[in-house]
Amino acid sequence: MLCNQCEQTAKGTGCTQIGVCGKTDEVAALQDLLTYSLQGLSIVIQEARRKDLVSTEVKHFITKSVFACLTNVDFDPIRFQQWINASVNIRKDLLRQLGKDIAKRLEGTHPSVSFAPALELTALIQQGQELDLIASLDENEDLRSLKQTILYGLRGLAAYTDHAAILGKEDNTVYIFIFDTLATITRNDLSLEELVDLTLECGQVNLTAMGLLDEGNTGTYGHPVPTTVPLGHIAGKAILVTGHDLKDLQLLLEQTEGKGINIYTHGEMLPCHGYPELKKYSHFYGHYGTAWQNQQKEMALFPGAILFTTNCIQKPRDNYKDNVFTTGLVGWPDVAHIDDGKNFSPVIERALALPGFTEEEDNDTVMVGFGHNAVMGVADKIIAGVKAGKIRHFFLVGGCDGAKPGRNYYTDFVEQVPEDCIVMTLACGKFRFFDKKLGDIDGIPRLLDIGQCNDAFSAIQIAVALAGAFKCDVNELPLSMILSWYEQKAVIILLTLLSLGITDIRLGPTLPAFLTPNVLNLLVEKFAIKPIAETAAEDLKTILG
Known part of the structure; x- marks a missing residue:
């Protein structure tokens, strides 16, 4: 294992045994293998696009899979095995549609195009460990550094692209850039100048993606307005929502209306209180806790159910693990997951079974x-x-x-x-x-x-x-x-x-x-x-x- 993609990486150089985020060597290997399989798929997609063979579902799948490799998103080996197998099946299907001659040519461009995943999870993990993805990016350390910067940039870009797509805002040029760039960084004939240009282009494309997300958020929920948010709590049953996804919060507010449950935000969900279409719910009360790295201490004291949307999850401790639910791309082994149907009944039932806050506490306010x-x-x-x-x-x-x-x-x-x-x-x-x-x-x-x-x-x-x-x-x-x-x-x-x-x-x-x-x-x-x-x-x- 070598993971140096986050600021807290061990000794300032790289995590080699277990991630400071809690990522195991096994999950790290599977993330590398998923990235590798997506590179092979992206090389095929470059050809398949010319024949209009790339569906919207495939675009969404690749974007979500790239996002899943971002720090503190998903730690569940089984889900990574599913994504790896799905990426290979999509690649095989596209190669079949392109025909034997084109398939043979593409398979000769890079080993990832003909990558065959092991059937058993343990063998799949071993494949990822043997791959040594970072070292394989380039022999030249400066070129490898830029390719890593581009790859990590793509993961952030994929996150914003996925957030926007959930709200119905998409731009095909963003998807094309993600696919093309995954394919491009497999090449070993790129100069330092070319990679610098590609790094900056990644930033330019992200401006488009962030614009789409802003349009999705404000178009759906209104422009945020200055709002005072209580940091305390009121008596009653409670659900804590953390992460980033406004739509998940909206659906939870709809499904909890009239059930006697108050909804609190945590972490980066705090700004949601400023959106007119979210703040209109009377049971959307206030904010609890601070940043993601304090969750193990803060969530142990929260007397209700906890819903994670997207990234920033840490290993849930045993004293609150049964109260935790994940949805979307975020996941942890043996933690209840709400699928894409977004039926939050299990979260609601857990909140009703827990004591909630027994009394009101005034803990000042903040403005968003x-x-x-x-x-x-x-x-x-x-x-x-x-x-x-x-x-x-x-x-x-x-x-x-x-x-x-x-x-x-x-x-x-x-x-x-x-x-x-x-x-x-x-x-x-x-x-x-x-x-x-x-x-x-x-x-x-x-x-x-x-x-x-x-x-x-x-x-x-x-x-x-x-x-x-x-x-x-x-x-x-x-x-x-x-x-x-x-x-x-x-x-x-x-x-x-x-x-x-x-x-x-x-x-x-x-x-x-x-x-x-x-x-x-x-x-x-x-x-x-x-x-x-x-x-x-x-x-x-x-x-x-």
């Missing part, structure tokens, strides 16, 4: 709902504030949270930001400071929660709109981006920012282990990307002078 529509609704005040000298600088402080030391930097940074500056935030990184009372500047809150990591499109739209209002380039704005990363959604967001030419981004708490010194130097020279300083005060002094 400052998406691009809400922020640009007060653009005139913001512009006037900047011109009058009342707003000196904007900081986007956000990204993934995690348990690794060094993340207190982000709390310190926000606490030390001067009172004439505004902090925008998104994703679970905000839980380091989301409840800080920073006040306002002429009625504009100094802490603006833009939303989930899925809402990074909003942050980009705000930056672009402000640049337009001031008739300048985004890099000329009084705006600094201070980002934290953990997994592949953060990787693809960074690639999107770089593809837009945004420079001087500060990234932490550590730099990706899959970047070689040469590739890192390239990013520094081209985009002035830099690691966060040892202290927040140092970076603030450098930025503000």
Whole structure:
């Protein structure tokens, strides 16, 4: 096993026995084998597309399978075995339709096109271990580094693409890019320059995917509006929803209406309270807990059922495992899974059987709902504030949270930001400071929660709109981006920012282990990307002078 795709990877170099996320060597091997089988399928799809043989179901399958390999999504070996077998069966079917001559030619292009999975799970795992996927990407460490960056970017892109497709928003060019790129990184004749271009193109395509997701979210549930969310609870039965999927939350709210169960969000579901079509449910009460890495402590104390949607699951502990349900792509062995029919009756029944909260607890409130529509609704005040000298600088402080030391930097940074500056935030990184009372500047809150990591499109739209209002380039704005990363959604967001030419981004708490010194130097020279300083005060002094 060698896994270095997340920020917390062991010793800052790679997990070799078990993942810090809880991923076993067996699951890691199966994820590598699934990726390999998808590469073979993608090579075939390049030919099958010319004959219009690729169905929507196949596009969805590949996107979901790529997403399933993202950190903290699925840990169930049986499901990976099913995805591997399905990918090979789809490949065989397409080759049959293409004919023997084309099939023979394609099988000679790369071994993944003729890959045959073992029948038994243990033998399949051994195949994945022998594959050694990362090492097989390229002999040259710099080219391999860029191919890893592209692969991890694809996993983040697949996540956003799948989220958007669930809400009926799709663009065939995004699917084509995913397939073509999976196939392309099997080649060993690509130059460093070609791979750099492909890396940035990955970011460009992701901007399209994030736009689709934003359109799906706001088109279905309305534009988020500033909303006060209680952090305490009220007496009654309870269900906790974590993850990212708004549609799962909507369906659960519909199915629990009138049943005496209050719905609470956890983690990145917090911004859902700002959507008009979700907040209209009277039993959608408040938020419980903080970021994903604290779930084992927080969920053990939650007196109701718990529903995981998409990524960020940790191994459920025995003292609350029976209360946990997964749905969609997220999964854990021996944890109850709600299939795509989305009948949440087992979750509801479990919530009714558990005690729920026995009394009310007031635990303060936070504000959400400052998406691009809400922020640009007060653009005139913001512009006037900047011109009058009342707003000196904007900081986007956000990204993934995690348990690794060094993340207190982000709390310190926000606490030390001067009172004439505004902090925008998104994703679970905000839980380091989301409840800080920073006040306002002429009625504009100094802490603006833009939303989930899925809402990074909003942050980009705000930056672009402000640049337009001031008739300048985004890099000329009084705006600094201070980002934290953990997994592949953060990787693809960074690639999107770089593809837009945004420079001087500060990234932490550590730099990706899959970047070689040469590739890192390239990013520094081209985009002035830099690691966060040892202290927040140092970076603030450098930025503000």
